[in-house]
Amino acid sequence: MVQNLLGKFEIIYFFMNIRNFNPKKKVFIIAEIGNNHEGNISIAKKLVVSAAKAGADAVKFQTFITEDFVNENNTKRFKQLKKFQLSFYDFKILKKLAHKHNLLFISTPLDIKSVNFLSNEVDLIKIASGDNNFQYLIEKAIATNKKIIISTGMSNSSDIDNLLLFFKKHFTTRELKKKISLLHCVTSYPVDPKYANLNSIVYLKKKYNLNIGYSDHTIGPEACLAAVAVGATIIEKHFTLNKKFSNFRDHSLSADFLEFRYMVDSIRKIENLLGNVNKKIQSVEKKYVKLVRRSIYASKRIAKNDRIYLKDIKFLRPQNKQSTLDYKKIIGKKSKKTIQKNQIIKLNSLY
Numbered sequence: 001m002v003q004n005l006l007g008k009f010e011i012i013y014f015f016m017n018i019r020n021f022n023p024k025k026k027v028f029i030i031a032e033i034g035n036n037h038e039g040n041i042s043i044a045k046k047l048v049v050s051a052a053k054a055g056a057d058a059v060k061f062q063t064f065i066t067e068d069f070v071n072e073n074n075t076k077r078f079k080q081l082k083k084f085q086l087s088f089y090d091f092k093i094l095k096k097l098a099h100k101h102n103l104l105f106i107s108t109p110l111d112i113k114s115v116n117f118l119s120n121e122v123d124l125i126k127i128a129s130g131d132n133n134f135q136y137l138i139e140k141a142i143a144t145n146k147k148i149i150i151s152t153g154m155s156n157s158s159d160i161d162n163l164l165l166f167f168k169k170h171f172t173t174r175e176l177k178k179k180i181s182l183l184h185c186v187t188s189y190p191v192d193p194k195y196a197n198l199n200s201i202v203y204l205k206k207k208y209n210l211n212i213g214y215s216d217h218t219i220g221p222e223a224c225l226a227a228v229a230v231g232a233t234i235i236e237k238h239f240t241l242n243k244k245f246s247n248f249r250d251h252s253l254s255a256d257f258l259e260f261r262y263m264v265d266s267i268r269k270i271e272n273l274l275g276n277v278n279k280k281i282q283s284v285e286k287k288y289v290k291l292v293r294r295s296i297y298a299s300k301r302i303a304k305n306d307r308i309y310l311k312d313i314k315f316l317r318p319q320n321k322q323s324t325l326d327y328k329k330i331i332g333k334k335s336k337k338t339i340q341k342n343q344i345i346k347l348n349s350l351y
Helices: 002-017 041-053 075-084 088-100 112-118 135-143 157-168 173-179 199-208 222-229 249-253 257-274 286-292
Strands: 028-034 058-063 104-109 124-127 147-151 180-185 211-216 234-238 295-298 313-316
Touching (some): 028 041, 041 058, 041 088, 041 257, 058 088, 088 104, 088 112, 104 112, 104 135, 112 135, 135 157, 173 180, 180 199, 180 234, 222 234, 234 257
Parallel strands (some): 028 058, 028 234, 058 104, 104 124, 124 147, 147 180, 211 234
């Protein structure tokens, strides 16, 4: 009985401490492990732990049964993916490890059996760009009742309109906004910077009013940082232990620990720099207002009852609230008393 209670408390502890998926509060950063484990569960575990230390909010894998994903006649690709395939049991282990390290656990199902399995294992489901038109798979993902992140690679605005019409058959407008996030993505490995087209993030945010993020295939962290600057609230970046781990394509376009850590730290700084969508006097500015704003001062001695002309005034710091910067309220008026050179000209001393 004691062991059962301890087990329950352990589960509660996991879920009280794992990072929340809330892109409205801060940029949600996903370490896309994908197949960089190359089928080795020990490497997969190291990637999870390393991603946590690098500051990720979540790790993402790909879950598939090769026979249900790639045609066996495509021999080279089939053999590679068969080698990379982790078992469903492996994913249970990785989920527990991710939660232990305060990470959300995400995977991309690449076949129907994998969707059904992941319904009880993942915190979020990710749909790959290659499957953003695979309505049967998406329908099964919706049935899991998990939040869904979907990449929009190889899609134009008409394709995305159709995708969202499909989602609207299953969700109200309010549910759609809560359940679905879109990632701008360019399906190329790696993506040349001239094709990254990060302004698509601005376009998607304005058109669809959903959480919009960016799934990156460029080399280096710059595109992810720029994506956050233009409004991405989710960042997905490939992650590896070593860019030269093997000749598998994804390692070279992935971030290693140091690059990912730098990216995370930089994103957090950018979030602070961006602040809120408004324009007001910041608290740190208030002490400078009087010091650097100007008022109107006398440029020479002005006798009582003298009329004031433009040549009689100058515009100096600091500001005095009893004065003004609107010279038209002063020019042509007479002084009620003598004003000395460099003395503030107060509105209540004029007539």
